[in-house]
Amino acid sequence: MIPSTLNSFYQRRIALVETSHTDESYNGSSSPSSAIWQSLLKPSFNLPPVTTPLRAASICIDGTPVVFSVKLTHREEAPAFRVLVEPGGTGITVPQQINCSLRTADQMLQIMGWQTAAEQINRIIGHVFPANSEELENWWGGIWLGTSVAESHTELRMYLNMRHGNIVQRWQRVADVLTEFGDESLQPVLENLISQTSPHAIPVGLGIVISKTVRGIRLYCGMHEPGEESILQCISGDASVVKENISWFCNSIIEQFGEFSRQSVTLGYDFHLDKNGNLQPLISRTKIDVACQRFAKAEGFTSFLGQLVQEFKFDNSQLPAFLADLDHCFSGSDVEYISLGIDGGIDHLTVYAKPHSCKPAVAY
Numbered sequence: 001m002i003p004s005t006l007n008s009f010y011q012r013r014i015a016l017v018e019t020s021h022t023d024e025s026y027n028g029s030s031s032p033s034s035a036i037w038q039s040l041l042k043p044s045f046n047l048p049p050v051t052t053p054l055r056a057a058s059i060c061i062d063g064t065p066v067v068f069s070v071k072l073t074h075r076e077e078a079p080a081f082r083v084l085v086e087p088g089g090t091g092i093t094v095p096q097q098i099n100c101s102l103r104t105a106d107q108m109l110q111i112m113g114w115q116t117a118a119e120q121i122n123r124i125i126g127h128v129f130p131a132n133s134e135e136l137e138n139w140w141g142g143i144w145l146g147t148s149v150a151e152s153h154t155e156l157r158m159y160l161n162m163r164h165g166n167i168v169q170r171w172q173r174v175a176d177v178l179t180e181f182g183d184e185s186l187q188p189v190l191e192n193l194i195s196q197t198s199p200h201a202i203p204v205g206l207g208i209v210i211s212k213t214v215r216g217i218r219l220y221c222g223m224h225e226p227g228e229e230s231i232l233q234c235i236s237g238d239a240s241v242v243k244e245n246i247s248w249f250c251n252s253i254i255e256q257f258g259e260f261s262r263q264s265v266t267l268g269y270d271f272h273l274d275k276n277g278n279l280q281p282l283i284s285r286t287k288i289d290v291a292c293q294r295f296a297k298a299e300g301f302t303s304f305l306g307q308l309v310q311e312f313k314f315d316n317s318q319l320p321a322f323l324a325d326l327d328h329c330f331s332g333s334d335v336e337y338i339s340l341g342i343d344g345g346i347d348h349l350t351v352y353a354k355p356h357s358c359k360p361a362v363a364y
Contacts, residue, residue: 002045003358006066009329010037013068013322016079017149033081033149035111036156040145041066043087043104050091058141058161059086060336061293063359067336069352070322072314079318084146084157084352094142095133101143101158108145108156109210120181120214120277121158127176128160128206139164156210163204163222170203174219177206178271181217182279189281193236193269197221200230201267213277218287219269226265234267235342236283245346246288248311256304257295264291268339285343296335305351308338312346319351330355 014033044065057063065086071077088100102125109115129136136142141161148155162170171194178186200223207218223230228250232239235246253260268287272280295301309316326333337352 002041005329005355006041006045006358009068009325009355010034010081012325012329013079013081014149017081017151032111033147033154036108036147036149036154037083039104039107039111040083040085040087040147043100044085044089047089047091050089053090054093055090055097055142056140057086057090059084059144060354062354063090064354065089066358067352067354068322068326068333069350070318072309072316072319072349072351073347074313074315076315076317078151080148080150082146082148084144084159086144088142093137094139095136097142098129098136101145104145105143105156105158108147112154112156112212114156114210114212117210117213121208121210123180124177124206124208124214124217125160127173127180128162153211155215158208158210160206160208161204162206162220167198167202171198174203174206177217178219178279181214181273181277182281185281186279189283193219193283196236197234197267200224200234204263204266207268213273213275215273217271217273217279219271220289221267221269222263223260223265223267224262226260226262231265231267231288234286236269236286237342237344241345242342245312249288249308249340252304252307253290253295256300257298260290261294264294265289266291285341285347287339287341289337289339291337292335301335305335305338308349312340312349314349322351323353326353326355330357332356 059065059067067084069082071080087104088097092100106118109118140163144159146157162173175190178190201221203219204222205220207220208214209216228247231250232243232246235242266289268289269283270285272284274280309319323333333353333355335351336354339350340346341348
């Protein structure tokens with residue numbers, strides 16, 4: 001059963017977004033954002049109680065299948081409703097979860113009238129996951145789905161888990177996906193990325209951004225021993241422009257909450273596709289995602305978020321209301337991840353929060 005608190009939060013947040021969708025292919029009785037919202041929730045909450053989990057939860061380690069986020073930039077922007085969901089529950093296997101997510105993704109594409117993106121998505125899926133589902137039985141995690149709804153723009157998101165296989169196998173899958181949409185000009189970019197990143201990190205996932213067609217692919221690499229120097233060495237482009245910023249960021253976390261643990265920092269590398277579906281031979285942005293589960297409940301964490309906003313001069317018109325709405329609807333939340341975007345400097349901060357009291361039913 002879908003908790004009523006989720007729908008309350010959705011209504012509260014979507015009211016801030018003056019949706020003006022004009023997609024003539026959508027003929028539903030409700031708004032496309034509402035239909036997408038229901039499609040995301042149904043396979044995550046309309047489930048029988050789990051007696052024996054058949055797979056581990058991956059979006060939140062405690063089994064909460066939904067995470068909300070807010071993005072802060074240097075200027076005030078229109079609000080967006082942003083959510084990530086792990087469909088299927090833990091009572092199914094990884095192959096079953098992947099199939100569940102793909103069915104849900106198909107429904108989302110149909111709602112938006114974006115079925116032409118399915119062919120591109122299938123090409124990516126074919127390189128990431130083996131055709132024989134039995135090979136997926138021992139994999140960790142499957143597919144997350146999400147959406148971002150802004151005033152005049154909606155994006156669908158897919159996140160494909162790649163935490164299986166050795167470093168050569170993982171990089172080969174990454175290369176297969178990227179070269180599927182690129183030409184020979186991509187080769188030196190990919191070779192440089194592998195050379196730069198491999199000593200410090202390993203591919204752990206791919207993100208897909210869909211807006212009518214696939215518009216972006218993000219490679220995620222988990223860091224073995226994250227720290228200031230290793231992060232700087234992995235930033236695409238001229239890392240010297242953010243050296244002082246990264247030093248402050250890392251030292252602030254270490255001083256207040258302790259050293260980074262293994263694989264607690266994930267680097268994201270953004271590749272864009274043009275309107276013809278061709279991958280541009282460059283990395284447009286680097287993201288630094290930090291898992292906060294270990295210290296999000298620490299006494300100084302909220303003030304640390306405030307320090308981040310102040311240090312990088314982000315507009316803070318949205319974060320307090322976002323956290324207040326989570327508190328109002330769910331009696332609280334925990335920040336699961338924070339993410340810094342780097343694009344010629346520290347470009348944005350994204351805060352990902354897990355609502356309290358939103359786990360699916362469990363049988364005892």
